[in-house]
Amino acid sequence: MSRPLESAARLAISKTPRQYSSAVRRWRHLAPQALSARSPHHPDSSSRQAWQSPSEYRSFSMSPASRREATAAASDAAETWKQGKRVLQSDNLFHPFSESPIPEMRTRGAFIKQHAYCPHPDHKVTRLPTVVPKEGEEIARGGNSPPAHVNFECPDCGIPVYCCEEHWMEDYEEHLKICDTLKEINEDDHDLRSGRVFPEFKFGDEQMPDAVVNLTNWDTYLYSRQYDAVNEDRGMRHATRLLTYPVTIGSVLHELSPYDIRKGGRLTTEGLKSFSALRYSLHPGKSGGGSDVKGLRPQAPAMRIFVLGARAESSLPRDAWVELAHLFPDSRLHVIFIGPESMANRDDEFPLPERTPSNPFGMVVEDRIWQNMKISTIVDYYHTIHKTGHFAPYDPYFDCFVLFHPGLGHPASSHEWSETLPLLLETKIPIICTGYSQLDMQRDSDWVNKTAKGEFDVLLEPGENRFRSLRWDLNDRDPGDISCGNWGVWAFRGKRYETTAKE
Ligand SMILES: [Zn+2]
Numbered sequence: 001m002s003r004p005l006e007s008a009a010r011l012a013i014s015k016t017p018r019q020y021s022s023a024v025r026r027w028r029h030l031a032p033q034a035l036s037a038r039s040p041h042h043p044d045s046s047s048r049q050a051w052q053s054p055s056e057y058r059s060f061s062m063s064p065a066s067r068r069e070a071t072a073a074a075s076d077a078a079e080t081w082k083q084g085k086r087v088l089q090s091d092n093l094f095h096p097f098s099e100s101p102i103p104e105m106r107t108r109g110a111f112i113k114q115h116a117y118c119p120h121p122d123h124k125v126t127r128l129p130t131v132v133p134k135e136g137e138e139i140a141r142g143g144n145s146p147p148a149h150v151n152f153e154c155p156d157c158g159i160p161v162y163c164c165e166e167h168w169m170e171d172y173e174e175h176l177k178i179c180d181t182l183k184e185i186n187e188d189d190h191d192l193r194s195g196r197v198f199p200e201f202k203f204g205d206e207q208m209p210d211a212v213v214n215l216t217n218w219d220t221y222l223y224s225r226q227y228d229a230v231n232e233d234r235g236m237r238h239a240t241r242l243l244t245y246p247v248t249i250g251s252v253l254h255e256l257s258p259y260d261i262r263k264g265g266r267l268t269t270e271g272l273k274s275f276s277a278l279r280y281s282l283h284p285g286k287s288g289g290g291s292d293v294k295g296l297r298p299q300a301p302a303m304r305i306f307v308l309g310a311r312a313e314s315s316l317p318r319d320a321w322v323e324l325a326h327l328f329p330d331s332r333l334h335v336i337f338i339g340p341e342s343m344a345n346r347d348d349e350f351p352l353p354e355r356t357p358s359n360p361f362g363m364v365v366e367d368r369i370w371q372n373m374k375i376s377t378i379v380d381y382y383h384t385i386h387k388t389g390h391f392a393p394y395d396p397y398f399d400c401f402v403l404f405h406p407g408l409g410h411p412a413s414s415h416e417w418s419e420t421l422p423l424l425l426e427t428k429i430p431i432i433c434t435g436y437s438q439l440d441m442q443r444d445s446d447w448v449n450k451t452a453k454g455e456f457d458v459l460l461e462p463g464e465n466r467f468r469s470l471r472w473d474l475n476d477r478d479p480g481d482i483s484c485g486n487w488g489v490w491a492f493r494g495k496r497y498e499t500t501a502k503e
């Protein structure tokens, strides 16, 4: 019973009134009536609209191919909804790409043959390594024959992987490491286009007030969230490919987070401090309020989750994002997608709202995605917005950044982030970051270490994400480069220089 009092006391200590009221003002400033809000979408309709054209999405996007695949591929699910009739039975999902009954898969096979190169060591090296070399392992060095496009389809996975049968046979041992996964991708992709009904895309309902969510892994999570439709591995793979986005955020921020400061728990002391501050807002004590006038209580501002460099995740079905709202039913959430490609794949929502004094960045607002959640999207670079002070001040109790597969250290996208990173660090707000493979994540973390040495604290050590997508994705430009959505997760923030009182 002491909770309301206790939390009021904690509020008084931990938050100066000025901070609190500025945060409230900020929320008011962003209130929907102040913006040229668009009509709210029914979750179903928006997801259908936004998820229909992965191929267009691909041509729209300009950054590293593999990163693009990892996020964009999730959108394939919507393809079947268009077709509306069953074309493949569940025991007939394996087809070599070139002989697939689905035209789109044949096209895809042709695309791979046109763009991907044979990985046989006789060829000159054509690509950067896609796996982290193990200790003592030599980095592959190319041979003398010129690069050659793939042309031979492995009979076991049905994907063109070598230039000829001979090279496939000679390098078979190497191919065997990924052949099973490629076959699984082949079948999963056919399944998505099979025209069957997908009960796994019916996501969970509101969490019962006293039912505790178990964030140990996907199995415990889906069970404790009462997902009954996801019993099969394939269904799990499809569902987790979408749910990985909201649940990865949730698993780091939630008070029942599986990451802790015990040995091997990956959370650092600085991480505990930062996430405790956010959890304080995300899991408020009961206010003792009610619906009558006497029960009115000041409402805390919404938690702002800035998703930067947003791509396919901004067009995820809204039902998937609502999962995050169910994880934090007692707080208000405002998810803000920011990035030049954040409207990719959402063609039906164009044209964007005009840029006006009250909505200077033409923000698309979807209010009331759920009773405690709204989503906004801004098509612009974050650093441009940051410099105008539009979202300032930032508050360690109410703000965090999320970067899904940002490619911070990727040679093709690094330069885009070099201007942004110092601004993010300056806010001292936690930055949750994911990678689509170990290499990708390590490259990002190395880049931050190099670029901002001594200016940041790690909050969560880089490592495998317990809520990564269970579905693997194929990079059509390099079938040897398999990855999955949010394979790894880590977090950091700008260093705080705390003044300590002299004894
Ligand atoms: Zn070859």
Ligand SMILES: [Zn+2]
Binding pocket: 154, 155, 156, 157, 158, 159, 175, 179, 180, 182
């Ligand atoms: Zn194979």
